[in-house]
Amino acid sequence: xxxxxxxxxxxxxxxxxxxxxxxxxxxxxxxxxxxxxxxxxxxxxxxxxxxxxxxxxxxxxxxxxxxxxxxxxxxxxxxxxxxxxxxxxxxxxxxxxxxxxxxxxxxxxxxxxxxxxxxxxxxxxxxxxxxxxxxxxxxxxxxxxxxxxxxxxxxxxxxxxxxxxxxxxxxxxxxxxxxxxxxxxxxxxxxxxxxxxxxxxxxxxxxxxxxxxxxxxxxxxxxxxxxxxxxxxxxxxxxxxxxxxxxxxxxxxxxxxxxxxxxxxxxxxxxxxxxxxxxxxxxxxxxxxxxxxxxxxxxxxxxxxxxxxxxxxxxxxxxxxxxxxxxxxxxxxxxxxxxxxxxxxxxxxxxxxxxxxxxxxxxxxxxxxxxxxxxxxxxxxxxxxxxxxxxxxxx
Numbered sequence: 001x002x003x004x005x006x007x008x009x010x011x012x013x014x015x016x017x018x019x020x021x022x023x024x025x026x027x028x029x030x031x032x033x034x035x036x037x038x039x040x041x042x043x044x045x046x047x048x049x050x051x052x053x054x055x056x057x058x059x060x061x062x063x064x065x066x067x068x069x070x071x072x073x074x075x076x077x078x079x080x081x082x083x084x085x086x087x088x089x090x091x092x093x094x095x096x097x098x099x100x101x102x103x104x105x106x107x108x109x110x111x112x113x114x115x116x117x118x119x120x121x122x123x124x125x126x127x128x129x130x131x132x133x134x135x136x137x138x139x140x141x142x143x144x145x146x147x148x149x150x151x152x153x154x155x156x157x158x159x160x161x162x163x164x165x166x167x168x169x170x171x172x173x174x175x176x177x178x179x180x181x182x183x184x185x186x187x188x189x190x191x192x193x194x195x196x197x198x199x200x201x202x203x204x205x206x207x208x209x210x211x212x213x214x215x216x217x218x219x220x221x222x223x224x225x226x227x228x229x230x231x232x233x234x235x236x237x238x239x240x241x242x243x244x245x246x247x248x249x250x251x252x253x254x255x256x257x258x259x260x261x262x263x264x265x266x267x268x269x270x271x272x273x274x275x276x277x278x279x280x281x282x283x284x285x286x287x288x289x290x291x292x293x294x295x296x297x298x299x300x301x302x303x304x305x306x307x308x309x310x311x312x313x314x315x316x317x318x319x320x321x322x323x324x325x326x327x328x329x330x331x332x333x334x335x336x337x338x339x340x341x342x343x344x345x346x347x348x349x350x351x352x353x354x355x356x357x358x359x360x361x362x363x364x365x366x367x368x369x370x371x372x373x374x375x376x377x378x379x380x381x382x383x384x385x386x387x388x389x390x391x392x393x394x395x
Contacts, residue, residue, distance in 0.1 A: 204332040
């Protein structure tokens with residue numbers, strides 16, 4: 001079956017198609033999904049062709065660039081896997097050493113990838129959001145995460161330490177300024193870094209917005225999201241005795257910092273599985289299995305919990321929104337899954353209202369993960385847009 005349609009928006013609200021998984025079950029009906037952009041002005045055209053062959057669905061999308069060049073199109077597919085051309089470790093304090101890597105074009109436009117968690121670390125698939133012929137792609141593991149050492153260490157591990165580390169890495173790599181890309185906690189850190197060093201940021205791509213406010217933490221860790229995922233919530237809840245359930249974040253903090261390593265591991269597994277089971281719109285077994293990896297879970301749970309107990313080390317609950325004026329001039333795209341349970345859309349919506357200059361993309365058939373097809377497509381497209389602007393502005 002071959003379907004084709006074209007449409008054009010005539011208002012400030014326009015629609016884009018979200019990619020489908022490589023194999024779309026033939027027994028299910030297929031309806032094109034739509035994603036709103038709330039800030040674009042002017043006409044925008046979209047061409048969509050869907051070809052279904054046997055059990056596979058292939059989606060090819062093209063989107064006219066906002067530069068107005070009718071021949072220039074946004075790529076929306078992930079780039080092929082690549083390997084780093086250089087790696088290293090940078091000692092950023094008396095305690096911490098961070099792992100970093102570079103891939104893509106050594107002479108290209110620099111972009112730094114800020115991973116989630118905090119404590120999640122980077123993975124090779126993170127490189128695929130960027131055109132390796134254009135971008136100089138920098139990934140690094142934040143303090144205590146991934147390959148950085150000491151593993152799962154909470155000492156001297158705050159948001160402001162991480163912002164200093166980003167600057168130390170930029171200077172170490174002799175990069176005057178760079179594009180910043182971050183999702184989930186990475187969006188938190190990207191906002192905090194950009195608001196601290198707006199002159200060092202050429203563009204921002206933010207996904208799954210997390211502003212680390214009390215209402216966000218209460219939603220996910222104190223029972224709100226349990227209304228949607230009661231089956232995933234109960235193992236997380238049941239690790240904590242009833243008398244300690246006034247605050248699950250506090251109760252887990254005690255266990256994740258226990259002198260008994262087995263108590264730490266048990267708490268880390270429960271904490272991590274709760275998040276992994278809720279991160280996708282549709283269940284993702286590979287993601288859930290990460291909760292069984294004690295090495296990964298310990299850093300992920302300990303560092304996340306440490307930051308949440310300390311309210312992100314921000315001076316106020318609305319700190320990131322209060323300082324948006326500092327980054328209003330930076331070309332920014334916000335990508336948000338409509339059914340994101342981990343970082344619900346209320347936060348992206350609040351950021352959109354405070355920062356209407358940013359391009360706001362809502363993916364209607366997605367949850368939280370950057371690896372969901374619709375979200376991945378919008379992230380690649382956002383980088384392509386910034387690539388086009390960088391080429392246009394290059395002297």
